[in-house]
Amino acid sequence: MSSSRLPSDTCVVDIHTHMYPPSYIKILESRSTIPLVRSFPQTTDPRLILLETEAKTLDEAKDAAAKLPGRPLTSHYASLAQKIHFMDTHQIDISVISLANPWLDFLDPSESGPMAESVNNEFSAMCGQHPGRLYFFGTLPLTASLDTVLSSVNHLKGLRYCRGVILGTSGLGKGLDDPNLLPIFEAVAASQLTIFLHPHYGLPNEVWGPRASAEYGHVLPLALGFTMETTIAVTRMYLSGVFDKVRELRMILAHSGGTLPFLAGRIESCIMHDGQLVREGKVGKDRRTVWDVLKDQVYLDAVVYSEVGLKAAIAASGADRLMFGTDHPFFPPLTTDEQGEWESVSMNAAAVSKAVGEGSTEAKAIMGGNAIDILRLNEDV
Amino acid sequence: MSSSRLPSDTCVVDIHTHMYPPSYIKILESRSTIPLVRSFPQTTDPRLILLETEAKTLDEAKDAAAKLPGRPLTSHYASLAQKIHFMDTHQIDISVISLANPWLDFLDPSESGPMAESVNNEFSAMCGQHPGRLYFFGTLPLTASLDTVLSSVNHLKGLRYCRGVILGTSGLGKGLDDPNLLPIFEAVAASQLTIFLHPHYGLPNEVWGPRASAEYGHVLPLALGFTMETTIAVTRMYLSGVFDKVRELRMILAHSGGTLPFLAGRIESCIMHDGQLVREGKVGKDRRTVWDVLKDQVYLDAVVYSEVGLKAAIAASGADRLMFGTDHPFFPPLTTDEQGEWESVSMNAAAVSKAVGEGSTEAKAIMGGNAIDILRLNEDV
Numbered sequence: 001m002s003s004s005r006l007p008s009d010t011c012v013v014d015i016h017t018h019m020y021p022p023s024y025i026k027i028l029e030s031r032s033t034i035p036l037v038r039s040f041p042q043t044t045d046p047r048l049i050l051l052e053t054e055a056k057t058l059d060e061a062k063d064a065a066a067k068l069p070g071r072p073l074t075s076h077y078a079s080l081a082q083k084i085h086f087m088d089t090h091q092i093d094i095s096v097i098s099l100a101n102p103w104l105d106f107l108d109p110s111e112s113g114p115m116a117e118s119v120n121n122e123f124s125a126m127c128g129q130h131p132g133r134l135y136f137f138g139t140l141p142l143t144a145s146l147d148t149v150l151s152s153v154n155h156l157k158g159l160r161y162c163r164g165v166i167l168g169t170s171g172l173g174k175g176l177d178d179p180n181l182l183p184i185f186e187a188v189a190a191s192q193l194t195i196f197l198h199p200h201y202g203l204p205n206e207v208w209g210p211r212a213s214a215e216y217g218h219v220l221p222l223a224l225g226f227t228m229e230t231t232i233a234v235t236r237m238y239l240s241g242v243f244d245k246v247r248e249l250r251m252i253l254a255h256s257g258g259t260l261p262f263l264a265g266r267i268e269s270c271i272m273h274d275g276q277l278v279r280e281g282k283v284g285k286d287r288r289t290v291w292d293v294l295k296d297q298v299y300l301d302a303v304v305y306s307e308v309g310l311k312a313a314i315a316a317s318g319a320d321r322l323m324f325g326t327d328h329p330f331f332p333p334l335t336t337d338e339q340g341e342w343e344s345v346s347m348n349a350a351a352v353s354k355a356v357g358e359g360s361t362e363a364k365a366i367m368g369g370n371a372i373d374i375l376r377l378n379e380d381v
Numbered sequence: 382m383s384s385s386r387l388p389s390d391t392c393v394v395d396i397h398t399h400m401y402p403p404s405y406i407k408i409l410e411s412r413s414t415i416p417l418v419r420s421f422p423q424t425t426d427p428r429l430i431l432l433e434t435e436a437k438t439l440d441e442a443k444d445a446a447a448k449l450p451g452r453p454l455t456s457h458y459a460s461l462a463q464k465i466h467f468m469d470t471h472q473i474d475i476s477v478i479s480l481a482n483p484w485l486d487f488l489d490p491s492e493s494g495p496m497a498e499s500v501n502n503e504f505s506a507m508c509g510q511h512p513g514r515l516y517f518f519g520t521l522p523l524t525a526s527l528d529t530v531l532s533s534v535n536h537l538k539g540l541r542y543c544r545g546v547i548l549g550t551s552g553l554g555k556g557l558d559d560p561n562l563l564p565i566f567e568a569v570a571a572s573q574l575t576i577f578l579h580p581h582y583g584l585p586n587e588v589w590g591p592r593a594s595a596e597y598g599h600v601l602p603l604a605l606g607f608t609m610e611t612t613i614a615v616t617r618m619y620l621s622g623v624f625d626k627v628r629e630l631r632m633i634l635a636h637s638g639g640t641l642p643f644l645a646g647r648i649e650s651c652i653m654h655d656g657q658l659v660r661e662g663k664v665g666k667d668r669r670t671v672w673d674v675l676k677d678q679v680y681l682d683a684v685v686y687s688e689v690g691l692k693a694a695i696a697a698s699g700a701d702r703l704m705f706g707t708d709h710p711f712f713p714p715l716t717t718d719e720q721g722e723w724e725s726v727s728m729n730a731a732a733v734s735k736a737v738g739e740g741s742t743e744a745k746a747i748m749g750g751n752a753i754d755i756l757r758l759n760e761d762v
Binding site: 174175204207210216217222235236256264267276277306312315331332343 | 448452555558585590591592593596597599600601603604605608609610612613616617621636640644645646647648649650652653654655656657658659685686687689690696697712713715716724725728732
């Protein structure tokens with residue numbers, strides 16, 4: 001990257017931006033259970049159906065008048081040219097792209113190793129087509145054997161534009177507090193790869209109540225389910241001691257930590273006031289608190305859509321640990337041209353300006369400078 | 382209340398403070414399923430077992446060496462003298478007491494009407510013993526018929542020290558977006574009673590993972606389950622239009638809104654970007670947003686245990702809408718004398734001082750002035 005074209009203090013970096021490369025779309029097209037891609041006679045774009053909450057509308061969609069499940073699979077999901085167009089439209093200098101959920105979580109053990117290799121090579125090749133403008137978070141074949149996963153970490157370590165791995169909350173199927181994940185966390189950390197923790201599974205459907213699927217669209221699972229899933233996952237990691245056991249682990253939490261900045265105080269109070277934990281000596285004076293981890297091992301994206309949320313995230317983690325993101329290609333504009341500006345992007349950019357002042361040192365850091373430093377985006381290109 | 386003793390600008394009011402009156406404890410003692418009170422040979426205080434997550438330890442507790450389920454039922458739960466002592470110890474001038482969870486949610490329809498009347502009269506009598514120092518939120522017999530519930534609202538309206546009703550998230554069994562609740566919300570609002578929305582049910586156990594019940598104490602269900610439950614309940618109310626349909630409804634959200642201040646931006650974005658809601662014309666320009674409701678019909682307690690959380694709550698709802706609380710008798714000190722100062726109280730008082738400045742106008746408002754104005758604590762005594 002030429003430092004004259006993109007001096008780090010004015011560079012805009014998008015660290016939360018997804019793609020489904022063509023080979024991945026093919027897998028989704030071949031499936032009959034969620035996640036899947038399916039065409040319907042009522043519409044030109046095929047539909048991308050990702051969430052279990054969409055299963056009901058998937059059944060109903062045989063009726064031509066029924067509402068279609070999921071979301072349209074537009075060119076924004078798989079086209080690199082479209083990604084670059086989106087970046088140019090929004091003055092985004094660099095994107096750190098990642099496979100979107102649910103990654104390879106649903107693949108048979110025998111398939112996931114080769115698929116991870118293929119997807120990671122595809123991401124690597126895309127970055128190579130736009131050197132200095134694209135980096136990526138790789139994908140791990142978590143349903144395969146430990147050896148296969150560790151080989152994949154090693155593969156990613158050698159890929160020039162790879163800066164981390166995107167990770168869901170299921171881990172090996174038992175969540176991220178599973179001790180069997182420790183060798184993987186250790187290998188990722190030792191390879192200087194940053195984990196990007198991202199939700200997919202949300203919460204069990206029953207919590208949304210009987211009216212949700214018919215009346216509230218995707219609002220509850222996306223707004224609340226996703227953010228609560230992330231918060232639960234990282235809190236379980238904290239309670240299990242992962243951050244102490246793997247001190248070099250670095251983890252970006254999607255959506256400004258889900259709700260962790262707001263709840264960290266209550267989590268701390270519940271720990272201090274828990275009879276069992278106190279009795280077992282787990283609440284000692286040298287304990288690293290949730291606040292310590294937020295300021296040391298955790299980074300947050302700035303995808304929180306409000307000044308209120310962003311200020312809380314900054315207060316919890318530090319203006320030097322927040323990184324701008326767009327969540328492209330999700331949340332496209334519904335009433336304006338998809339090729340133009342996206343309000344989901346401008347809401348988050350405006351939140352940064354409002355929270356720390358437009359053009360301030362902190363704003364420049366959050367909009368790009370932090371990502372360049374934290375993810376070493378000025379090295380090796 | 383003599384205004385010379387407690388001028389409203391220095392008065393400390395605790396609006397989040399619970400009791401189980403003796404008649405309610407008796408019911409819990411008679412039960413064999415959760416919620417219940419049970420004695421164990423290993424300890425002097427009986428144990429109060431409230432949460433479904435405690436069912437496993439309840440079974441195991443037959444073994445004298447096993448860890449005991451729930452929490453000790455100390456005198457703090459049922460003794461009025463103890464409540465007054467707690468208030469004096471913490472310089473709390475006025476408490477607005479309420480029945481603790483799970484209220485009357487588990488009673489047979491035939492029992493809940495008489496029990497609500499008895500509990501509400503007991504609370505009323507307790508307040509009468511300390512005029513000017515105690516007010517209360519009443520309890521509704523939600524498992525009974527609509528007529529019985531409306532009679533109970535009417536009963537509460539006539540009780541001198543009653544200022545509202547405490548409400549769980551199950552409503553009539555289908556959540557608070559159930560249209561059958563509307564007449565109850567209307568009656569409560571018309572009676573100038575404020576709802577205190579409080580969690581109890583948390584989230585389904587599976588989200589905490591296989592290690593939680595053995596290793597993490599109550600941390601996950603209390604820190605995350607409670608706050609997420611509240612957020613889900615109020616978001617479902619918002620999406621179903623309750624706040625528009627009952628414009629006079631006023632609702633205090635426990636624990637500073639659960640996570641609503643932090644997530645309001647994302648909820649708004651998910652609404653604006655939801656294909657179904659946009660298609661159905663539910664995202665019009667005159668729509669009252671979540672932010673509007675937070676600044677108009679919602680109040681928040683200040684029970685969030687951090688400056689970060691409290692500042693977000695204030696930014697979302699306004700310093701004139703936050704009200705101090707303690708959550709007594711829950712979260713007692715574990716390593717110091719229960720008759721002395723409670724750290725769970727000082728954490729929240731310190732958060733107010735840090736967020737808005739000790740002794741500032743805003744601090745005085747949050748510590749008591751707001752509650753006096755909002756709940757009319759200087760009237761009719």
